[in-house]
Amino acid sequence: MHTRRSEFFDGFKAILPLIAGAIPFGIIYGAIAVTQGLSPAATIAMSLFVFAGAAQFIAAGLIGAGAGAGLIIFTTFIVNLRHILYAASLAPYVRGLPAAWLLPLGFWLTDESYAVAIKRYNADDESGAEPSPYRHWFFIGAAVSMYINWQICTLIGVVAGSTFEDSANWGLDFAMVVTFIGIVVPLVVTRPMLGAVLTAGTVALLLDGLPHKLGLMAAAFAGIAAGYVLETYIAPQWRARQNIRKRLKT
Amino acid sequence: MNEWVLISGMAIVTFSVRYPVLAILGRLDLPPALTRALKYVPAVVLTAIIMPEILLHGGTLDVAPTNPRLIGALVAGVIAWRTRDLLWTIGGGMAAFFAWRLLFG
Numbered sequence: 364m365h366t367r368r369s370e371f372f373d374g375f376k377a378i379l380p381l382i383a384g385a386i387p388f389g390i391i392y393g394a395i396a397v398t399q400g401l402s403p404a405a406t407i408a409m410s411l412f413v414f415a416g417a418a419q420f421i422a423a424g425l426i427g428a429g430a431g432a433g434l435i436i437f438t439t440f441i442v443n444l445r446h447i448l449y450a451a452s453l454a455p456y457v458r459g460l461p462a463a464w465l466l467p468l469g470f471w472l473t474d475e476s477y478a479v480a481i482k483r484y485n486a487d488d489e490s491g492a493e494p495s496p497y498r499h500w501f502f503i504g505a506a507v508s509m510y511i512n513w514q515i516c517t518l519i520g521v522v523a524g525s526t527f528e529d530s531a532n533w534g535l536d537f538a539m540v541v542t543f544i545g546i547v548v549p550l551v552v553t554r555p556m557l558g559a560v561l562t563a564g565t566v567a568l569l570l571d572g573l574p575h576k577l578g579l580m581a582a583a584f585a586g587i588a589a590g591y592v593l594e595t596y597i598a599p600q601w602r603a604r605q606n607i608r609k610r611l612k613t
Numbered sequence: 614m615n616e617w618v619l620i621s622g623m624a625i626v627t628f629s630v631r632y633p634v635l636a637i638l639g640r641l642d643l644p645p646a647l648t649r650a651l652k653y654v655p656a657v658v659l660t661a662i663i664m665p666e667i668l669l670h671g672g673t674l675d676v677a678p679t680n681p682r683l684i685g686a687l688v689a690g691v692i693a694w695r696t697r698d699l700l701w702t703i704g705g706g707m708a709a710f711f712a713w714r715l716l717f718g
Contacts (some may be wrong), residue, residue: 380699405616412624417662422623432615436622446630447656452651454638462636469632474662478655507682534714537682540666541689541706543659548693548702550656563657571665572672579661586657591650 365495372458374479374504381475382512384542385416389513392419393520398528399427403521410517414510416472416539418442421576423550445583449477456484460499468499471506478546479505533546555598679717685710 389410396406401423409419418439425435457468480502487494495501498529551557563586570578643651667686668674676683690707696702 380703383700384703402616405620408617409620409623412620413627415623415627418623418627422619432619432622435619436626439623440626440630443627443630446627447634448651448654448658450631450634451638451643451647452654454635454641455643455648457635458639460639465636465639466632472631472635474659480661483653511632533707534681534710536667537710538686538703538707540663540682540686541703541710542699543663544686544706545693545699545702547656547659548690549697556653556656556665559653560656563661567661567664568668568674571669574718578636579658582661582664583654583658586661587650587653590653590657591646594649 366496367497367500370495370497370500371504374483374501374506375508377479377483377501377566378475378505378508380545381542384506384510384515384538384545385475385509387538388416388420389516390520390523391533391536392416392423393517393522394524394527395420395520396423396426397521397524401422401426403525406521407514407517410513410605412586413439414473414513415443416473416513420536424516438576442579444580445474445567446472448583449474449481452481453477453484457479457499464499464503468502471503471510473506473509474543476502476506490596553594553598554601555590555593558593559586562589679713681710681713681718684713 364466373436391409393406396409396419397403401409406423410421421438421442422435425438450469453472460468482502483498487498510568547560551560563582565582566585567582570581572578573581643702663686667682668676668680670680677682685706688709689702692698692705
């Protein structure tokens, strides 16, 4: 039996491994931001009010490079555009919730909370059973845990960055890469999904030089298009060929 | 630069890509073709974020076996594929990455 409380804690438990991966990343952000010249108060405020790891990271780098506020805000917008895709894919599952729910869910939407929430919603769809009426508590449980953790890590990073000037070069940021690998690999269960991922990865490499991380959005759209075309037009042909082979055998 | 102008601006643009679509699209019935396409979002976005981190070094492709990020990613990939366990994936990938950095860094 699902209750509000059990859903909240299940969301917390589901995001724990992702939090483990985000810890080094958050610490690095805090350390880099203060060594690049952002004040400790502003470094913490950015985590509290912007709450977007990749964008905060890039902002810290841009501040160090002497970029102006306008450019940094524009870059933040482009880097965070992917959340529109996340929001679109979650929207059908949160429909009917009041604004008092949608506002915090929107503010706390991250790569990690999205990954955990969409996995839960997809599992509900596949099981076909009547979904729990409290599953938005699962989403918020995951999202709040991520937020609190991000604040703690930022604080640690600010202290570390003020103490050890070279802490930004320790390589801890690689934790984000291996975390995302751990999310993506289990998702690749069909050939269209494999095609989508390979396409997105290749385009991301080819277009990495584009300004403001525009290559990221281009790669995402290319990957989605590849997956959609493979699933809609090519996969039925694969299945037809398989059926013919089966029939020939019998 | 005024830090507080910067943070306010970043907070506004970030919220503007997170909340409105969540609130507005939730009221509409999405066409099945769009739902089918959106299914690819998590895997492709995360892949597009990490591929340049793994393989590009100062803008050029680094596929040498001495690249610690490549080895760390490969080890993480194999662990994720065999175990589907996130913590083992993170631990194993980071261990391989740091070992390679010590050896070749």
